[in-house]
Amino acid sequence: MFEQKYPHLLQPLRLRGLTVRNRIMSAPNMLFQTIGGRTTEYYTRYLEAKARGGAGIVTLGEVPVCDGGCHTPGTVMSRENLAIFSEMSAAIREHGAVSSVELTHGGRNARHEFNVKNPMGPDETDSMYGHVNAMTKQDMEDVAEAFADAAEYWYGAGFDTVLIHAAHGWLFPQFLSPLANHRTDEYGGSLENRMRFPLMTLKRIRDRVGPEKVVMIRLSGADREPGGMTVEEVTEFLSRAQEYVDLAEISSEGITWFFGTTFRPWCLNSDLSAAIKQSGKVRIPVFSIGSVLSPEMAEGLIASGKCDGVSMSRALIADPCLPEKAMEGRGEDVRPCLRCLNCTDGDNLHRHFSCTVNPLTGHEQRLGFGDEPVAPAAHKKKVLVVGGGPAGMTAAVTAARRGHRVILCEKSGRLGGTVNFCDEDSLKVDLRRWRDWLLRQTAKAAVEVLLNTEVTPELVRALAPDHIIAAAGAEPVTPNIPGVGLARHALAAYGEPGSVGDRVVVIGGGLVGVECGMHLCNTGHAVTVLEAMDEAVRDAGPVYKIGLTAKAEELGLDLRTGAKVLEITADGVRYEKDGREETLPADTVLYAVGMRSRTETYLALAPLAPHVDLVGDCKAPGKLLGAVHGGYFAAMDIGRF
Numbered sequence: 001m002f003e004q005k006y007p008h009l010l011q012p013l014r015l016r017g018l019t020v021r022n023r024i025m026s027a028p029n030m031l032f033q034t035i036g037g038r039t040t041e042y043y044t045r046y047l048e049a050k051a052r053g054g055a056g057i058v059t060l061g062e063v064p065v066c067d068g069g070c071h072t073p074g075t076v077m078s079r080e081n082l083a084i085f086s087e088m089s090a091a092i093r094e095h096g097a098v099s100s101v102e103l104t105h106g107g108r109n110a111r112h113e114f115n116v117k118n119p120m121g122p123d124e125t126d127s128m129y130g131h132v133n134a135m136t137k138q139d140m141e142d143v144a145e146a147f148a149d150a151a152e153y154w155y156g157a158g159f160d161t162v163l164i165h166a167a168h169g170w171l172f173p174q175f176l177s178p179l180a181n182h183r184t185d186e187y188g189g190s191l192e193n194r195m196r197f198p199l200m201t202l203k204r205i206r207d208r209v210g211p212e213k214v215v216m217i218r219l220s221g222a223d224r225e226p227g228g229m230t231v232e233e234v235t236e237f238l239s240r241a242q243e244y245v246d247l248a249e250i251s252s253e254g255i256t257w258f259f260g261t262t263f264r265p266w267c268l269n270s271d272l273s274a275a276i277k278q279s280g281k282v283r284i285p286v287f288s289i290g291s292v293l294s295p296e297m298a299e300g301l302i303a304s305g306k307c308d309g310v311s312m313s314r315a316l317i318a319d320p321c322l323p324e325k326a327m328e329g330r331g332e333d334v335r336p337c338l339r340c341l342n343c344t345d346g347d348n349l350h351r352h353f354s355c356t357v358n359p360l361t362g363h364e365q366r367l368g369f370g371d372e373p374v375a376p377a378a379h380k381k382k383v384l385v386v387g388g389g390p391a392g393m394t395a396a397v398t399a400a401r402r403g404h405r406v407i408l409c410e411k412s413g414r415l416g417g418t419v420n421f422c423d424e425d426s427l428k429v430d431l432r433r434w435r436d437w438l439l440r441q442t443a444k445a446a447v448e449v450l451l452n453t454e455v456t457p458e459l460v461r462a463l464a465p466d467h468i469i470a471a472a473g474a475e476p477v478t479p480n481i482p483g484v485g486l487a488r489h490a491l492a493a494y495g496e497p498g499s500v501g502d503r504v505v506v507i508g509g510g511l512v513g514v515e516c517g518m519h520l521c522n523t524g525h526a527v528t529v530l531e532a533m534d535e536a537v538r539d540a541g542p543v544y545k546i547g548l549t550a551k552a553e554e555l556g557l558d559l560r561t562g563a564k565v566l567e568i569t570a571d572g573v574r575y576e577k578d579g580r581e582e583t584l585p586a587d588t589v590l591y592a593v594g595m596r597s598r599t600e601t602y603l604a605l606a607p608l609a610p611h612v613d614l615v616g617d618c619k620a621p622g623k624l625l626g627a628v629h630g631g632y633f634a635a636m637d638i639g640r641f
Helices: 041-052 082-093 137-156 171-176 196-209 231-241 270-277 295-303 314-318 322-327 342-350 390-401 417-423 429-444 457-463 511-522 542-555 599-608 624-636
Strands: 013-015 018-020 024-026 057-064 098-104 125-127 130-134 161-166 214-220 247-251 286-289 309-312 382-386 405-409 447-450 467-470 474-476 503-507 526-530 558-560 563-568 572-577 580-585 588-591 595-597 611-614
Touching: 024 041, 024 322, 041 057, 041 082, 057 161, 082 098, 082 137, 098 137, 098 214, 137 161, 137 196, 161 171, 161 196, 171 196, 171 231, 196 214, 196 231, 214 231, 231 270, 247 270, 270 286, 295 309, 295 322, 309 314, 314 322, 342 542, 382 390, 382 457, 390 405, 390 417, 390 429, 390 447, 390 467, 390 624, 417 429, 457 599, 467 599, 467 624, 503 511, 503 572, 511 526, 511 542, 511 588, 599 611
Parallel strands: 024 057, 024 309, 057 098, 098 161, 161 214, 214 247, 247 286, 286 309, 382 405, 382 467, 405 447, 467 611, 503 526, 503 588, 526 558
Antiparallel strands: 013 018, 125 130, 474 595, 563 572, 572 580
């Protein structure tokens, strides 16, 4: 008899006239891609992948309801565009998911370049984007009507639900929060006044769409700041709002809470959903969102009564098949999210959306969907992969799944490459989960692994491969500093943790140096990082950097920029900053000033096979995204013709 491994997570949910097949919502995430106010096929295929992967609800993200409230380029809600948006809804619904659309108004966070009207909010102020007008009563009427118009339009386009965005610093939390709302009229001051406009808007939507349509709300459970909106106030608001909405998705204010980096706890907003659900005041289903990364985490939250369901964003970016794998009891095969925020940072900066660990996400229109490669190889080849790090393992697994015979050679005694430092890093739990997943996938694939095997010309001639993928990685650059022989590379702090003294100086303030310093702070060391440039961690994306900086400050990391190291001595480090020389005592000196590709491996192999590819850090030192994507696409090109 079949026994469901995740019975609470996969239990259907009834919302008015809708039946949702499980308790998993694919949260609105990638910014709605529009050209001239219309969607792109890329975005439709992206949402379709979430539905094909088994999510119960799939949500189109960030549709501004009117001019003056656009944080991104606006959507033209015209009769002519109905057919295009209806196709998007159909792409979701035909795979068994409920189709949803998130309706937004940025308030004071609307951007001037995307609006004709000036942005407006509860108060007259200046935002990071420019001047903001205080809303009049007529403005509130107009915005409430715009939300109702938008809801009616998207239901007309075939969507099953709308999700009203009342979180993350947009218009409605600006009114609800005493930190943002300083009005002295009937829309400010008491909670009763602060929730007047949001409740008016929700009622307007319900009155317009009628009693049969499902309306949901995305709500911040608290400000998480002194003097801010409390979870008790949010509970009271929701107890009133539930007259008009059918489900509440609970997030949080504060960018490091709704964009939780790897330095935040898992399930980081479940305390808020639990408080709301257990208050006894809220009858509608309560979903929790925020670093819920696996079926096991989700099942535990629902089973323990902390929520009725989960909303997943990056977990389904990393693996849109997570729900399907949960249905089959294959939680160990779910591709883990790193919480690196490359997806969010790329999307916000360049409207170019990529996932570090999943090369297909955001590119389904070109590349396809799911875990398997687009198609088996037309011609099966004998493939030699040199190097067992992330790039090499990704290439080996992908090539094997396409039907090639794959031999993976690793010079050391274990697979994993440079990322094996995560075994010792006290903060990199997400990287460790992903590394372990990749090791499992390599073990399951038809890959012949040869450890303690250095690839020589003689070995290549003996193996006679048709195709070689060189993924030999990179090695640390040694800085040209007097006394550098007294220092070690930062990665040595992981390989020999007992040799690191109490006082540590790290030379180099990029991601490697700073994150190593954070780990050492977290394990009881006093750490100073010296960076020669005026800005540290320049290789980090802006949102990830916010979370990293906050955690570094919390840990007490001493980060000094504009510090040029002059000399390393037995007693410490002599450096110059602002025209003054200083000496910093140290028991241990580490450096992280860059990596150098092992291109000599590629050059030696290039004449030995018909095709030789160069991937990962062996091609150019970089982040994990380059290694994973490089290994994947190199393997995808083998035997195509």
